[in-house]
Amino acid sequence: MKLLLINPNTTQAMTDAIAEAARAVASPGTEIVAVQPSFGPVSIESHYDEAFAAAGVAEQVRLAAAWRPDAVVIACFGDPGLEAAREATDAPVLGIAEPAFHAAGMLATGFSVITTMTRTCIMAERLLQRYGADQHCRGVHGTDIPVLDLEGCGVETLQQIEDAAREALARDRSGAIVLGCAGMAPLCATLSQRLGVPVIDGVAVAAKFAEALVGLGLRTSKHGDYAPPLPKPFVGWASPLRW
Numbered sequence: 001m002k003l004l005l006i007n008p009n010t011t012q013a014m015t016d017a018i019a020e021a022a023r024a025v026a027s028p029g030t031e032i033v034a035v036q037p038s039f040g041p042v043s044i045e046s047h048y049d050e051a052f053a054a055a056g057v058a059e060q061v062r063l064a065a066a067w068r069p070d071a072v073v074i075a076c077f078g079d080p081g082l083e084a085a086r087e088a089t090d091a092p093v094l095g096i097a098e099p100a101f102h103a104a105g106m107l108a109t110g111f112s113v114i115t116t117m118t119r120t121c122i123m124a125e126r127l128l129q130r131y132g133a134d135q136h137c138r139g140v141h142g143t144d145i146p147v148l149d150l151e152g153c154g155v156e157t158l159q160q161i162e163d164a165a166r167e168a169l170a171r172d173r174s175g176a177i178v179l180g181c182a183g184m185a186p187l188c189a190t191l192s193q194r195l196g197v198p199v200i201d202g203v204a205v206a207a208k209f210a211e212a213l214v215g216l217g218l219r220t221s222k223h224g225d226y227a228p229p230l231p232k233p234f235v236g237w238a239s240p241l242r243w
């Protein structure tokens, strides 16, 4: 199958790391093409950043249409542009927060989320409610580690995340940890080994869930609100992206 992996921020090194995390778990027959928007923030750490990231996701899904991906993964914990992408293709489209929440809910009666900037916790909390996963999540905790500081991070940053996770497991009485940033994907195996509980990286889970949906022959519904966008002119730099 062909998997389109979109890093919604514009940092190539992060796109590469995300692709490596997905390829590490992908089946041999899964071809992964990793892309990022041609515009927008180098990292997504606010509502403002996310507004541009969502448009960037829509851009990349539209541009990739000719390649006809069998599935799309939006590799950012805010799942930006998820529903726009689902309108723009009949392939299954997954964020990384939604699959991670559901995987965690199958592995423990309660899980905690460890994310980057504390100001983004509200975004995860809103997604938990939107996906019906708030009943399983016992806490969302920021570390105030900037997203791009995760790239090639040192032992101090890894220790800070481990300490935050260990505190969350105790304080929340959780049984699992969800990593609240695609940039944490390379840390997942080490954290899982150190913490002794399931640590869920949404990039890997999304890639495998995408394979499962494609393998089952399931596609995004085109009945109702995920039907293709209504044709209309687009003005300015976005005009090639019209429907």
Ligand SMILES: O=C(O)C[C@H]1NC(=O)NC1=O
Binding pocket: 009, 042, 043, 044, 045, 075, 076, 077, 078, 115, 116, 117, 120, 147, 180, 181, 182, 183
């Ligand atoms: O919301 C966050 O803090 C994490 C989110 N930002 C980003 O650039 N990639 C992410 O996964």
